[in-house]
Amino acid sequence: MAQVHKILILPGDHAGPEVMKEALKVLSLIQSHTSSTKTFQHTTDLCGGISINTHQTPITDSVLSLAASSDAILFGSVGGPEWGTTYPNPESGLLRLRTHINAFANLRPCRFYSRSLVEKSPLKEHVIRGVDFMLVRENCGGAYFGDKVEDYENGIASDTWGYTAPEIERCARVAGALARQMGKGTVVTSADKANVLASGRLWRNTVTSVFEKEFKDVELRHQLADSLAMLLCTNPSKFNGVIVTDNTFGDILSDQAGGLVGTLGILPSASLCGVPEMEKGVKGLYEPVHGSAPDIAGQGKVNPVAQILSLSMMLRYSFCMYEEADAIDAAVEKVLDSKDIGGLEVRTGDLGGIATTGEVGDAVCKVLEELLKK
Numbered sequence: 001m002a003q004v005h006k007i008l009i010l011p012g013d014h015a016g017p018e019v020m021k022e023a024l025k026v027l028s029l030i031q032s033h034t035s036s037t038k039t040f041q042h043t044t045d046l047c048g049g050i051s052i053n054t055h056q057t058p059i060t061d062s063v064l065s066l067a068a069s070s071d072a073i074l075f076g077s078v079g080g081p082e083w084g085t086t087y088p089n090p091e092s093g094l095l096r097l098r099t100h101i102n103a104f105a106n107l108r109p110c111r112f113y114s115r116s117l118v119e120k121s122p123l124k125e126h127v128i129r130g131v132d133f134m135l136v137r138e139n140c141g142g143a144y145f146g147d148k149v150e151d152y153e154n155g156i157a158s159d160t161w162g163y164t165a166p167e168i169e170r171c172a173r174v175a176g177a178l179a180r181q182m183g184k185g186t187v188v189t190s191a192d193k194a195n196v197l198a199s200g201r202l203w204r205n206t207v208t209s210v211f212e213k214e215f216k217d218v219e220l221r222h223q224l225a226d227s228l229a230m231l232l233c234t235n236p237s238k239f240n241g242v243i244v245t246d247n248t249f250g251d252i253l254s255d256q257a258g259g260l261v262g263t264l265g266i267l268p269s270a271s272l273c274g275v276p277e278m279e280k281g282v283k284g285l286y287e288p289v290h291g292s293a294p295d296i297a298g299q300g301k302v303n304p305v306a307q308i309l310s311l312s313m314m315l316r317y318s319f320c321m322y323e324e325a326d327a328i329d330a331a332v333e334k335v336l337d338s339k340d341i342g343g344l345e346v347r348t349g350d351l352g353g354i355a356t357t358g359e360v361g362d363a364v365c366k367v368l369e370e371l372l373k374k
């Protein structure tokens with residue numbers, strides 16, 4: 001009997017549904033290839049602004065319980081100027097989802113998915129070539145979830161940027177486990193502001209102690225988060241391996257990673273609810289690093305690669321489907337390297353091309369179909 005994987009699909013707002021459409025084409029191809037061994041049961045529902053418009057809340061209890069009973073969630077992106085920032089805004093639906101399923105470790109890889117993309121980076125080729133790191137961002141704690149004071153009438157507001165040792169420990173374990181999976185010699189860089197923040201000092205002491213006790217074989221380095229931001233521009237390959245950091249720094253540094261490769265449109269992410277193991281899938285929430293791109297949404301201009309690669313991360317980490325995940329990554333690489341549209345690259349505008357969102361998705365499917373036949 002085929003193994004059943006329950007997937008909840010939450011496309012979200014603006015660019016979210018556009019790129020999700022392309023990822024679902026890829027999922028359907030994978031499904032027809034593996035139908036004898038795996039069945040993907042997927043349900044689509046609402047989160048974000050679209051849920052506010054329909055249910056007056058960014059995420060309903062019923063969607064939260066669907067998420068809790070799913071093996072994986074494939075998420076688009078939420079938010080947009082029409083909903084503003086006042087709580088409960090669309091983004092708070094995503095934050096609630098992350099904590100509801102305890103998706104505490106957000107893996108955000110930064111690398112070029114095609115050699116020819118190196119020239120699209122704003123950095124000089126010799127600086128950026130070979131960059132390949134996995135940023136592990138703590139995803140359910142810190143300033144995004146601490147107590148808030150919102151007394152705007154009196155001009156007072158604050159966010160509590162707090163951590164407990166167990167929250168840091170579990171994140172450090174994910175970083176250590178990933179480093180081991182990447183192979184001997186992989187370095188883990190922990191980024192914090194231990195020179196200023198109390199939570200930063202707890203972060204540094206706790207990460208150090210986890211590595212001393214549980215990952216003696218993995219080299220751990222510490223870097224202040226502000227200088228890391230600078231060094232990522234001047235010498236990014238120095239941080240090849242794993243970077244582990246807290247929620248706020250991880251959010252900012254992973255968008256900076258988009259700057260390193262030249263666009264947010266190719267960066268996927270996986271928010272895992274446990275430590276990844278090679279033999280056993282872990283539940284997770286998969287979404288691009290980018291937001292809902294309202295400035296370009298609805299015109300076929302959005303790059304679907306980050307969403308498609310988020311699907312590949314889902315197959316890898318939640319379902320241990322390594323061959324299929326590798327095939328998707330290879331198909332993306334081949335498409336980004338090819339010149340199919342009037343002699344031009346099959347790339348969206350963010351990568352200097354003229355292809356539409358749908359053309360990139362179709363091209364990935366075409367190559368993937370061939371790769372899966374082999």
Ligand SMILES: NC(=O)C1=CN([C@@H]2O[C@H](COP(=O)(O)OP(=O)(O)OC[C@H]3O[C@@H](n4cnc5c(N)ncnc54)[C@H](O)[C@@H]3O)[C@@H](O)[C@H]2O)C=CC1
Nearest residue numbers: 077078079080091264265290291292293295296302303350
């Ligand atoms: N996970 C999520 O749902 C996230 C939601 N947001 C929300 O998204 C909305 C827009 O936020 P922004 O700060 O503008 O960030 P953004 O990530 O949506 O866009 C930043 C820039 O990158 C471009 N971009 C993003 N994704 C792209 C893609 N796939 N292809 C080509 N270009 C792409 C956009 O056109 C824009 O110029 C806000 O409401 C924000 O809160 C932001 C980040 C994450």
Ligand SMILES: CC(C)CC(=O)C(=O)O
Nearest residue numbers: 091092094095251289291
């Ligand atoms: C809740 C999200 C909008 C925060 C964010 O920017 C992200 O997770 O990348």
Ligand SMILES: [Mg+2]
Nearest residue numbers: 251252255289
């Ligand atoms: Mg962000």
